[in-house]
Amino acid sequence: MKSHNICVLGGGGFVGSHLLPLLAARGHRIRVATSRRERCKHLLVLPGVTVVETNIHDPAALRTLCTDMDAIINLVGILHERQPGDFERAHVELPRKLLAACLACGVPQLLHMSALGAQAGSKSRYQQTKAAGESLVLAAAGATVFRPSVIFGPGDHFLTMFAKLLRFTSVVPLAGAHARFQPVFVGDVACAFADALDRPEAIAQRYDLCGPDIYTLAELLRLTATTLGLRRTVLPLGDTASYWFARLMELKPGAKIMTRDNFYAMQCDNVCTGAQPPCGPLKSFAGPPQERLGPLGGRLGGVCRAGGTTTSLASVIGYLKESDPRRAYMAFRSRAGR
Numbered sequence: 458m459k460s461h462n463i464c465v466l467g468g469g470g471f472v473g474s475h476l477l478p479l480l481a482a483r484g485h486r487i488r489v490a491t492s493r494r495e496r497c498k499h500l501l502v503l504p505g506v507t508v509v510e511t512n513i514h515d516p517a518a519l520r521t522l523c524t525d526m527d528a529i530i531n532l533v534g535i536l537h538e539r540q541p542g543d544f545e546r547a548h549v550e551l552p553r554k555l556l557a558a559c560l561a562c563g564v565p566q567l568l569h570m571s572a573l574g575a576q577a578g579s580k581s582r583y584q585q586t587k588a589a590g591e592s593l594v595l596a597a598a599g600a601t602v603f604r605p606s607v608i609f610g611p612g613d614h615f616l617t618m619f620a621k622l623l624r625f626t627s628v629v630p631l632a633g634a635h636a637r638f639q640p641v642f643v644g645d646v647a648c649a650f651a652d653a654l655d656r657p658e659a660i661a662q663r664y665d666l667c668g669p670d671i672y673t674l675a676e677l678l679r680l681t682a683t684t685l686g687l688r689r690t691v692l693p694l695g696d697t698a699s700y701w702f703a704r705l706m707e708l709k710p711g712a713k714i715m716t717r718d719n720f721y722a723m724q725c726d727n728v729c730t731g732a733q734p735p736c737g738p739l740k741s742f743a744g745p746p747q748e749r750l751g752p753l754g755g756r757l758g759g760v761c762r763a764g765g766t767t768t769s770l771a772s773v774i775g776y777l778k779e780s781d782p783r784r785a786y787m788a789f790r791s792r793a794g795r
């Protein structure tokens with residue numbers, strides 16, 4: 458396995474915190490770009506990792522980051538906008554600037570994180586802008602796109618938020634209760650990225666990343682409650698009630714739990730069928746998407762786990778019992794011998 462110079466954008470977040478130890482263990486030299494160095498303190502102890510505090514939206518800063526790199530990994534993404542235009546800036550404008558910097562610096566490989574369900578025809582701006590970012594990136598030489606369903610693992614946003622919610626309410630009204638997901642383990646997502654660095658056949662491909670099982674949102678919530686030993690009543694809301702619930706949640710001060718944009722995104726199943734969900738015209742790709750799946754070994758890369766098998770949610774969901782995500786992550790790593 459060749460050692461690379463890699464720059465990771467968005468590396469201090471949930472996925473980055475699992476990917477970086479794997480890249481470091483494989484002997485790569487990694488530059489992590491962050492807007493807040495504080496957020497990346499836990500990465501500084503990893504061998505070969507340097508953290509650079511910078512503004513990645515500045516083209517000159519991006520060129521500096523890309524200098525002498527063999528590969529760039531772009532994990533930047535947001536689920537909620539603070540102000541209108543944030544989705545466009547993070548999912549479209551940033552990849553466009555990043556591609557220009559890669560071209561200027563001669564970076565041969567770009568691994569780009571998108572999301573399952575990204576499609577131009579979606580009513581969700583999150584999904585529309587993720588699709589636009591994918592199209593841009595795939596039109597350039599040397600790029601690979603990853604599209605995970607919801608990602609689980611220590612420090613995740615989704616199930617951990619459910620766990621927090623369930624601890625202080627006994628009846629949970631649930632918008633989009635029947636939306637289906639195929640959650641994928643963060644360790645498997647990290648493997649797919651790390652493996653792609655050494656697979657020339659991954660270039661110009663996009664990979665849908667899913668775990669082995671499909672759950673409705675209501676099933677995920679009930680599974681979380683059971684794991685925590687809590688008896689909770691889930692009240693599935695119909696479409697109209699879900700819309701107004703999401704609208705109401707938008708008005709809530711503090712961290713966003715749900716928005717109308719999330720509601721629109723949940724109108725489509727978030728599962729790996731090999732075909733695009735039947736929610737809108739597929740405008741951004743020339744050929745059927747399933748033609749672009751495959752060479753990494755099925756849905757995911759096969760080097761990290763023998764046979765390319767993926768981790769089930771049921772087998773690792775115990776991490777939710779740990780209330781501090783950082784401690785959960787450390788405990789998980791030590792159990793895994795890493």
Ligand SMILES: NC(=O)c1ccc[n+]([C@@H]2O[C@H](COP(=O)([O-])OP(=O)(O)OC[C@H]3O[C@@H](n4cnc5c(N)ncnc54)[C@H](OP(=O)(O)O)[C@@H]3O)[C@@H](O)[C@H]2O)c1
Nearest residue numbers: 467469470471472491492493532533534547570572607608
């Ligand atoms: N988690 C999931 O279930 C899931 C599912 C599908 C797709 N994805 C995609 O996977 C990627 C990583 O997800 P994650 O869960 O690791 O997210 P995360 O924990 O929120 O981390 C994302 C990172 O992106 C950077 N970032 C966020 N907004 C930015 C902005 N406007 N400008 C510049 N940098 C910004 C932040 O870096 P700094 O704070 O260090 O600057 C942050 O560490 C995202 O693209 C996301 O859309 C995630």
